Amino acid sequence: MTSAAERLASNMNLSVLSRATELKKRFYFLIGCLIVYRIGTYIPVPGIDPRILSEIFAKHQGGVLGVFNMFSGGALQRMTIFALAVMPYISASIIIQILTVAVPQLATLKKEGDAGRRKINQFTRYGTVFLAAFQGYGLSVGLEGMTGANGSAVIDPGMFFRFTSTITLTGGTLFLMWLGEQITARGIGNGISMIIFTGIVSNLPNAIGKTLELGRTGVISTPFIFVIIFTVVAIITLIVFMERAQRRIIIQYPKRQMGNKMYGGESSHMPLKLNTAGVIPPIFASSLLLFPLTIASFHAQDGTGIMQVISTYLAHGQPLYIVLYVALIIFFSFFYTSIVFNPAETADNLKKNGGFIAGIRPGQQTAEYLDYVLTRLTVLGSAYIAFVCVMPELFVAKYAVPFQLGGTGLLIVVSVAIDFSTQVQSHLFAHQYEGLIKKARLKGRIK
Numbered sequence: 001m002t003s004a005a006e007r008l009a010s011n012m013n014l015s016v017l018s019r020a021t022e023l024k025k026r027f028y029f030l031i032g033c034l035i036v037y038r039i040g041t042y043i044p045v046p047g048i049d050p051r052i053l054s055e056i057f058a059k060h061q062g063g064v065l066g067v068f069n070m071f072s073g074g075a076l077q078r079m080t081i082f083a084l085a086v087m088p089y090i091s092a093s094i095i096i097q098i099l100t101v102a103v104p105q106l107a108t109l110k111k112e113g114d115a116g117r118r119k120i121n122q123f124t125r126y127g128t129v130f131l132a133a134f135q136g137y138g139l140s141v142g143l144e145g146m147t148g149a150n151g152s153a154v155i156d157p158g159m160f161f162r163f164t165s166t167i168t169l170t171g172g173t174l175f176l177m178w179l180g181e182q183i184t185a186r187g188i189g190n191g192i193s194m195i196i197f198t199g200i201v202s203n204l205p206n207a208i209g210k211t212l213e214l215g216r217t218g219v220i221s222t223p224f225i226f227v228i229i230f231t232v233v234a235i236i237t238l239i240v241f242m243e244r245a246q247r248r249i250i251i252q253y254p255k256r257q258m259g260n261k262m263y264g265g266e267s268s269h270m271p272l273k274l275n276t277a278g279v280i281p282p283i284f285a286s287s288l289l290l291f292p293l294t295i296a297s298f299h300a301q302d303g304t305g306i307m308q309v310i311s312t313y314l315a316h317g318q319p320l321y322i323v324l325y326v327a328l329i330i331f332f333s334f335f336y337t338s339i340v341f342n343p344a345e346t347a348d349n350l351k352k353n354g355g356f357i358a359g360i361r362p363g364q365q366t367a368e369y370l371d372y373v374l375t376r377l378t379v380l381g382s383a384y385i386a387f388v389c390v391m392p393e394l395f396v397a398k399y400a401v402p403f404q405l406g407g408t409g410l411l412i413v414v415s416v417a418i419d420f421s422t423q424v425q426s427h428l429f430a431h432q433y434e435g436l437i438k439k440a441r442l443k444g445r446i447k
């Protein structure tokens with residue numbers, strides 16, 4: 001009996017170790033993919049003069065190009081194959097998700113389960129190809145019109161350069177899209193979020209160095225540097241607190257008698273996060289604002305025309321930019337929350353499983369109550385996201401602090417880090433839970 005128990009315990013330990021090995025493989029796969037991404041941010045697009053490009057970028061990095069460069073992990077500044085980053089994919093996702101609400105055929109596909117989601121993902125990929133090609137061509141044309149003290153940033157302008165650069169930039173974006181999907185499936189965390197996270201974090205040392213250099217040269221005072229440090233720490237603390245905050249709705253289940261035994265009667269809770277949308281609203285808002293601003297900034301060199309007006313009034317830190325940014329954050333907070341959480345469907349599932357909320361009738365009243373609670377939470381959550389993203393941006397716009405220290409960058413970094421640690425803990429808890437079950441089975445066999 002004892003030898004049998006020892007063999008079972010040995011097999012259980014081997015099983016747990018094998019699952020821990022699987023977690024390590026996922027982690028190593030994630031690290032390998034991110035290393036590939038960082039290498040790609042240093043492979044330049046053919047036909048670009050890097051010295052003139054650096055000179056031009058230095059003049060415009062305080063505006064929209066600086067924001068775009070933050071999301072691309074510095075790839076735009078070096079004009080590499082990943083200069084567009086994953087912004088076309090995000091823009092395509094926004095468009096497709098909006099169309100799933102507006103177009104009945106797409107709404108039907110969304111309800112068809114995995115098959116429908118695969119088709120919607122395929123449409124998103126097609127949209128990514130179109131937007132990446134469009135933005136890549138616009139970026140190529142814009143580069144041809146940008147000149148520094150020593151000439152144009154493009155060595156040999158013309159259709160051949162536009163064609164090759166468009167193909168290169170589009171291919172880079174599609175590769176990142178594929179890489180993000182692989183990370184999601186075979187790694188840890190959401191692949192697209194991890195790519196953006198890596199791009200921002202990789203430039204943090206440089207951002208801190210630039211901030212200290214501003215203090216050394218007297219552009220900003222030493223006390224103000226301490227104010228920046230305190231503000232960053234306070235915002236990180238606020239983000240961690242708010243991302244962990246949730247409203248717990250008590251769900252009760254009635255008692256049922258089966259034979260001589262009573263089953264049920266337990267109660268559980270349904271956690272509703274204060275920020276259900278996560279980092280999606282600021283990313284979507286930035287993506288939508290960056291698209292027209294990038295085109296406008298490239299075509300506003302002559303100082304006249306509608307492009308110049310757009311570039312001036314929608315410049316980073318301007319009142320109109322901030323108002324639109326806040327409005328888009330609030331809109332996408334409600335929009336994305338409505339996509340990921342359906343009160344009517346949740347209420348129907350509770351009714352089917354016999355669950356109910358105390359004092360609320362199952363069915364329609366439960367759906368209305370959940371919608372009421374979720375709306376109030378989303379109001380607070382969207383206000384929190386808008387505050388975190390906009391308040392530091394005022395410092396960035398006024399004192400030229402690097403964008404990585406802005407609210408959007410901090411929100412993405414902290415939120416993705418929290419999500420990553422949560423998924424790792426979920427893997428570990430799942431292994432421990434399975435181990436406890438096998439221990440219980442082992443004790444039952446010994447008895």
